[in-house]
């Protein structure tokens with residue numbers, strides 16, 4: 428049985444949670460491979476409406492084992508809050524595991540995320556302030572604390588003592604803020620160690636064994652390709668690799684085992700946080716998209732920046748991820764527009780770009796070149812079959828498919844699981 432990866436194709440919030448919840452019915456394992464509680468994945472299904480940050484969106488299918496891979500940034504407070512939230516809806520995950528190699532968000536990561544953002548002033552990234560950047564910095568500097576370290580109090584002490592001293596020096600001497608108490612942090616994380624122990628596994632081995640047993644493994648991306656630390660709109664990116672490459676390193680999975688790479692594309696463009704966004708619209712259609720689409724962050728409640736579909740970044744995303752499938756989500760949000768635009772290229776002066784330029788400051792100067800298509804002006808939220816979509820909606824999806832260079836297998840017309848049109852099967 429294959430591996431299917433579900434990857435955010437734009438700047439995040441494309442509807443990955445909804446699609447994973449839908450497809451996970453067939454999965455034996457659903458794995459997150461990167462990011463942390465900076466993600467906010469909304470799932471609407473017969474059990475209710477859920478906003479997940481860490482726990483995979485496959486958790487509603489009792490057959491699926493849900494795992495958090497080594498690439499994750501584990502915020503233990505968020506993890507236990509999420510478990511409690513699920514329990515309130517009578518969902519008691521029994522097959523939920525965390526890699527011993529995943530790194531842990533520590534209290535100083537939260538503090539430093541805030542202090543660094545403040546210090547950057549007008550150049551702030553607009554992070555979610557969940558400690559993500561500082562945690563990945565520590566991982567790469569080999570100062571990180573891993574989930575496995577929490578299981579042994581002596582190991583934790585030996586890891587934490589020198590690191591906390593260093594962090595307190597930075598917090599007090601660079602930023603003039605209050606130091607953290609070793610005793611308090613140590614105690615809190617020893618307690619976390621006890622609570623997390625039943626969830627800790629060698630997740631990489633679990634995934635390999637599942638594949639060898641012929642099981643279906645689904646990889647749930649977080650964030651989106653344009654937020655990738657290497658290929659995104661640097662420095663306005665997250666600190667991990669939300670792309671397909673990150674799925675391999677974040678789980679210990681060979682790329683040769685991944686058969687299906689499904690890119691999730693919102694039918695227009697949104698972005699939350701700072702950084703260039705060529706199709707951003709400050710008036711119309713931006714305001715209508717934000718209000719009709721309730722485009723406010725799942726996680727931080729910040730208003731999302733909105734604009735027409737940007738086929739330049741989207742095609743680039745399809746190319747660097749090698750998508751062989753796509754899902755087009757939130758098509759229903761476009762129901763009321765007389766006409767709809769798609770950005771097919773950028774212009775700076777006389778120069779035309781068909782891939783996003785990466786030299787500093789250039790993307791900020793790019794003016795979108797649009798094509799215009801007629802809208803459909805009717806409610807599509809109850810449509811179940813592709814044939815029943817209005818001709819204009821089909822033409823819009825076809826045009827996007829042509830611009831992406833990869834087939835659209837799914838069209839989503841509402842937040843609920845069943846509001847999904849299968850254009851052609853993926854599995």
Ligand code: GDP
Pocket residue numbers: 435439440441442443444445466467468469470471725756757758759760839840841842
């Ligand atoms: P994710 O981070 O990629 O999982 O996406 P988010 O959950 O942050 O944001 C997507 C939002 O759109 C959520 O509120 C979903 O419930 C909702 N959603 C997903 N697909 C559709 C759709 O086709 N139509 C509408 N109207 N809402 C959708």
Ligand code: IMO
Pocket residue numbers: 435438439440441465466467468552553554555556557558559560648649650651654663664665666699700701725
């Ligand atoms: P999901 O999985 C949208 C953005 C932040 C900020 C930048 C860096 O729900 O699609 P970070 O806290 O990661 O250091 O912030 O990345 N960002 C997201 N935007 N959806 C997300 O996740 C995001 N995760 C991070 O807004 O611009």
Ligand code: MG
Pocket residue numbers: 439440441466467468469725
């Ligand atoms: Mg989200």
